Amino acid sequence: MNLAYYWYEAAYAFARPARTVTNATRYAFSVPVNPLSHTTYGRTVSAACELFERSTRRYAKPAFDFGEVEIEGRRVAIREREVWTAPFCRLIRFERQGGPRQQPKLLIVAPMSGHYATLLRGTAERFLATHDVYITDWVDASTVPLSEGRFDLDDYIDYVIAMLRLLGPDVHVMGVCQPAVPVIAAVARMEAMDDPAAPRSMTLMGGPIDTRESPTEVNRLAQERGIAWFRRNCITRVPFTRPGFMRDVYPGFLQLSGFMAMNLDRHLIAHHDMFQHLVAGDGDSAEKQRAFYDEYLAVMDLTAEFYLQTVENVFVEQLLPRGGLQHRGERVDLSAIRRTALMTVEGERDDISGVGQTKAAHRLCPHLPDDLREHHLQLGVGHYGVFNGRRFVTEIAPRIAAFIERVDAIRDGEAGERPAQRRPALRPALEAVA
Known part of the structure; x- marks a missing residue:
């Protein structure tokens, strides 16, 4: 059985103490009452902590929130x-x-x-x-x-x-x-x-x-690898920490890794630019990149x-x-x-x-x-x-x-409308819902 999902959950759990320390450090170097927060050194520490936190975060489903x-x-x-x-x-x-x-x-x-x-x-x-x-x-x-x-x-x-x-x-x-x-x-x-x-x-x-x-x-990848490769390497089982326990899925984090690998250089440059914006105090530019990656890094299982x-x-x-x-x-x-x-x-x-x-x-x-x-x-x-x-x-x-x-x-x-016809049955359960 592919244990990728279990290793993923374990890695997230192991990173939790480091995330806690990093968040506390970031807060300490970003609050205005700390004189270092107004220096290049303080902004550098805060920016490094933010990038670590974002790199190890589990992104929640975003909202449309049109307002x-x-x-x-x-x-x-x-x-x-x-x-x-x-x-x-x-x-x-x-x-x-x-x-x-x-x-x-x-x-x-x-x-x-x-x-x-x-x-x-x-x-x-x-x-x-x-x-x-x-x-x-x-x-x-x-x-x-x-x-x-x-x-x-x-x-x-x-x-x-x-x-x-x-x-x-x-x-x-x-x-x-x-x-x-x-x-x-x-x-x-x-x-x-x-x-x-x-x-x-x-x-x-x-x-x-x-x-x-x-x-x-x-x-080309699909053609070269064939369906057996995808079944063996991409399918794993939902761990007990989630409601879909024991369901076979293609996990979102694997899909995301594929997306990222296709344009890895662009993502590295984007995160480097975000770091530079944070150090320079350019909050508007950094916020645009935050908003994009909050959406891009939020993934779901299939x-x-x-x-x-x-x-x-x-x-x-x-x-x-x-x-x-x-x-x-x-x-x-x-x-x-x-x-x-x-x-x-x-x-x-x-x-x-x-x-x-x-x-x-x-x-x-x-x-x-x-x-x-x-x-x-x-x-x-x-x-x-x-x-x-x-x-x-x-x-x-x-x-x-x-x-x-x-x-x-x-x-x-069009001249006239077609006479109403009875809708053919599809599946009783779905037809009843609709």
Whole structure:
């Protein structure tokens, strides 16, 4: 059995006394009543202690905490409300206390790839002014008791379909990175069943639809190692200190180590810069880096079955573009997508989902009319910049909003509406929740 999780817990426990001493030292050298706190020496000691504390800290799940956002020139309070729940996910609506009432519904499917949904805080915030925004808040697998059962790729697709049925049929869905595959699979299954709740549009951003296109180091690693290596080296069991005791998971700290290793030089430089800012007394610059790493270093565990299925089906076997992906024993046929409009977004410098991997969705959906599809390649951005940052706010998001507006105009302008149809059953438990 892989004991990585137990060693991780032990290392955290052993570091606790050192953290206590370090925190006390940092406090002593940072309080204004200590004359040394006003010297370079005092700030150096305090900065070193802070970096040690942050390097050994266990980061808690961040909060969205929008408070207020500006909508149509005035500040509007935002309240989070849970509108749907299942063992491994909550669906959150960002309710606006005042402001426009009738705006397009947008379901943002956040990645289930180690980080929490709050990684998309900037994504959600950008659309709050123009859309009625919902987001999937995935649950840390280590907090879900074994009695709640498994969660695999089929369940993920079930969850997406259940949420679309709850919000549809006038909802637009956005899959950011990893969810691109289950989102397009869910839409294909709904279209194949002629489900009236199929979304009006789906926007896929930096997702691994066809990893044969411009393979990245992540794709090559999966191909070279094979699924047996990942099962042997990446899967461990939740220790007794957590509610999900004995559940097999891919732990967040292993996922984070992979993220960090891909750009280790950047992270070392960033922490060196933070140290220099603290020594120089530049609190504003240091605070920006604190905020980024508070988010980036907060990670969650994934169920082993979901992780291994994703690696095998998406990255090793590449079943979706080859036509072999199945959901509950039924083939996922992307050619069934005829009504749900498709927009794909890629980043020129994306080192996780290479250029062309997301765009491949258009080739796999041959029956969509040209006026219901669009592709955008954003120059000068990497994977993170596809859904966050200045260029996302000023260039990518306006294109997505315009696409959604165009699709709504087309659908609203269609002559007559299709007669209401009975929704085909999915899974009784999820259908009842939805």
